[in-house]
Amino acid sequence: MIHSFFLFLFACGEETSKDDTSSEAIQAVDHRETYPETDAQLIFSPPDYEIPPYADVQTCWYTTYTGEDVAIIGGSFRQSEQFGHHVILMRTRADEDDVPDGTIEDCSETGDMTDMDPFVLPSNPERVGLTHLELPEGMGNKLKNGQRILVQSHHVNYTGDTILVNDRIELQTAPVDGIDNFVAPLAHTSTNLNIEPGLQTREITCVFEEDHNFLYLLGHMHEWGTSISIDYNKEDGSVERLYDIPEWDVLYRDIPPIIRFGSDTEYGELQVKAGESFTTTCNWNNNTDETLHFPHEMCVATALVYPATIAMICDVD
Numbered sequence: 427m428i429h430s431f432f433l434f435l436f437a438c439g440e441e442t443s444k445d446d447t448s449s450e451a452i453q454a455v456d457h458r459e460t461y462p463e464t465d466a467q468l469i470f471s472p473p474d475y476e477i478p479p480y481a482d483v484q485t486c487w488y489t490t491y492t493g494e495d496v497a498i499i500g501g502s503f504r505q506s507e508q509f510g511h512h513v514i515l516m517r518t519r520a521d522e523d524d525v526p527d528g529t530i531e532d533c534s535e536t537g538d539m540t541d542m543d544p545f546v547l548p549s550n551p552e553r554v555g556l557t558h559l560e561l562p563e564g565m566g567n568k569l570k571n572g573q574r575i576l577v578q579s580h581h582v583n584y585t586g587d588t589i590l591v592n593d594r595i596e597l598q599t600a601p602v603d604g605i606d607n608f609v610a611p612l613a614h615t616s617t618n619l620n621i622e623p624g625l626q627t628r629e630i631t632c633v634f635e636e637d638h639n640f641l642y643l644l645g646h647m648h649e650w651g652t653s654i655s656i657d658y659n660k661e662d663g664s665v666e667r668l669y670d671i672p673e674w675d676v677l678y679r680d681i682p683p684i685i686r687f688g689s690d691t692e693y694g695e696l697q698v699k700a701g702e703s704f705t706t707t708c709n710w711n712n713n714t715d716e717t718l719h720f721p722h723e724m725c726v727a728t729a730l731v732y733p734a735t736i737a738m739i740c741d742v743d
Contacts, residue, residue, distance in 0.1 A: 453588055454476050454587075454588045454589060454590040455585070455587045455588065455589050455590065456589075456590045457506050457508065457509060457589045457590060457591050458474060458506075458590055458591060458592040459504065459505075459506055459555075459591075459592060461504050461594050464502070464596045466501065466502070466596035466597055466598055467496075467597065467598060467599040468493075468496075468498070468501075468569075468595075468596070468597040468599055469594065469595070469596050469597070470489070470515065470575075470577050470594070470595040470597075471592070471593070471594045471595075472485070472487035472530070472577045472579060472592075472593055473487065473530060474590055474591065474592045475579065475581065475590070475591055475592070475593075476588055476589070476590055477509065477581045477583040477588065477589050477590075477591060478583065478588050479583060479585060479586045479587055479588060480583060480584070480585075480586065481582075481583045482534070482581075482582050482583075482722070483532065483534060483580070483581050483582075483583075484532070484533050484534040484578065484579070484580045484721070485530060485531070485532060485533065485578070485579045485580075485581075486516075486530070486531045486532075486533040486542070486576045486577070486578050486579075487528075487529070487530050487576060487577045487579070488518060488520065488525050488526070488527060488528065488529045488530075488531075488574070488575075488576045489527050489528070489574075489575060489576070489577075490522065490527050490572065490573070490574050490575070491569055491570075491571065491572070491573045491574075491575055492571065492572070493571060494571060495568070495569065495570045495571055495602050496568075496569050496599040496600065496601065496602060497566030497567065497568055497569070497599060497600045497601070497602050497604070497605045497608070498546055498559070498566050498567040498568075498569055498597050498598070498599055499561055499565070499566040499598050499599065499600045500558070500559050500560055500561060500597070500598040501546065501548075501558065501559045501595065501596050501597035501598055502556065502557070502558050502559075502595075502596045503548045503556070503557045503558070503559075503593075503595050503596075504555065504556055504593060504594045504595070504596070505555040505556075505579070505581075505591070505593050506555055506581070506591050506592075507553065507554050507555035507556070508555075509581045509582060509583055509584075509589060509591055510554065510555040510580075510581060510591070510593070511580035511581060511582050511679075511680065512557075512578075512579075512580045512680070513577060513578070513579045513580070513593040513594075513595060514544065514545075514546065514547055514548070514577075514578050514595075515545045515546040515547075515575055515576075515577060515578075515595055515597075516542040516543060516544060516545050516575065516576050516577075516578050517542065517543045517544075517545045517573065517574070517575060517736075517737070518541055518542045518543075518574045518575060518576045519541045519542070519574070520541045520542075520574065520576075522574065533578065534721070535721075542576060542578070543736070543737040543739060544611040544613060544737045544739075545567065545575060545610075545611070545737065546559060546567050546595075546597065547559070547611050547728070547730065549561070549641070549642055549684070549730060550684075551680070551681045551682070551684075553681065554680045554681060559597075561609065561641070562641070562688070564604075564605060564606035564607065565605065565606065565607050565608070565609050565641075565732060566599075566600060566602075566605045566608060566609065567608065567609055567610065568602060568605075568608045568735045569599075577593070577595060579593045607639075607732040607733045608732065608733055608734060608735045609641065609730055609731065609732040609733075609734060610730075610731065610732075610734035610735055610736055610737050610738065611728065611729070611730060611731075611737045611738075612638065612728070612729040612730070612731045612734075612737070612738045612739075613726060613727070613728050613729075613737070613738070613739050613740070614630055614632040614704055614706055614726065614727040614728075614740045614742075615630065615706075615720075615724065615725060615726040615727070615739075615740070615741055615742070616628065616630050616720070616725060616741060616742045616743070617720045617721075617741055618720070618741075618742075618743050619718065619719055619720040619723060619724070619725065620717055620718075620719060621650070621710050621712050621717060621718040621719070621723055622712065622717050623712045623713070623714060623715060623716070623717070624711070624712060625652075625709070625710070625711055625712075626709070626710045626711075626712060627707065627708070627709050627710075628707070628708050628725050629705055629706070629707050630705065630706045630707075630708075630725060630727075630742045631659075631703050631704070631705045631706075631742070632703060632704055632706075632727075632740035632742065633701065633702070633703040633740075634698050634699065634700055634701065634702050634703065634704075635700055635738075636700050636738075637697060637698065637699050637700055638697065638698050638729075638731040638732075638734070638738075639687075639695070639696070639697050639731060639732050639733075640687045640696040640697070640698070640729055640730070640731055641686065641687060641688070641729070641730040641731065641732065642684050642685060642686045642687065642729060642730050643656065643668060643669055643684070643685045643687070643696075643727065643728070643729045644669070644682045644683065644684045644685065644727075644728050644729075645669055645671060645682065645683075645706065645708075645726065645727055645728075646679075646682060646724055646725075646726040646727075646728055647674060647678075647679070647708055647710070647723065647724055647725060647726075648676075648679050648722065648723045648724055649676040649679060650710045650711060650712050650713070650714075650718060650723050651674040651678075651679075651708060651709070651710055651723070652673070652674050652709045652710060652711050653671060653672050653673060653674050653708075653709045654669070654671050654674060654706070654707065654708050654709070654725070655667060655669060655670045655671070655706070655707050656668050656669035656670075656704055656705070656706050656707075656727045657704065657705045657706075657707070658698065658702070658704060659702060659703045659704070659705060660702055661699055661701060661702050668685060668696075668704075669683075669685055669727070671683060674709075704727055706725060706726070706727040708725035710723065
């Protein structure tokens, strides 16, 4: 999903323990969280990361799932409330011979994201640094034995000190034979963003290749965003505005407004058909002297849809 920055310095810290008395550990200000006990069946805890001063760092930690095939039916995503931007679970196509389990990589740049797809994304933000996945009964993300996955962690250090941080993903699972519909993320975006100084606009139109039922929909930008809308272009030629934020707040970067669909919601059910499309319109005020690029600024429509087992990504040039 699905986030803000002052200085664009990229780095990846080494794992450090609280008992480490090395000079590097002493220099880092410890901002690690003590997370509560959990009854989650799956826990992913990447190593602690050192984030340099005034740095915006996205880090990827690789592993392989070796348990039985399961359905992920809920969970929590935990980070520092002060420095966390997001922590999510991704699928990766990277071969273990090339990227062994336990590998830690800086994946801050667009080119670093070519071998990964969103897998498990939070659907219910509680606050910055704590989001949850909550799915209707009978739905889940399918996780198969042998699936290579990575935890993508994004931190923004606004201080003049190197900081030490830690993330954790806690997932609830269920047997796959008890699932009626598997779900997967959907993202419409452009990683080819060139937002010059001043007021700028970008439209992104993506056509659906299959029918999809929607659970939720949200838009995502960073702190230079001023407004965002998502229009549903139907097969009969009509257009319905599904999502409209006329005044984007920088707080929405981490806690965005979410539209939820279903028979028990105010928006009802939403099913799009193959051949129909969404148009996402983003407006920015780039008050810097530099051209902004993805991922430092974004224009994204993100959703959770079913039935689906693989993320559907539309990246428009």
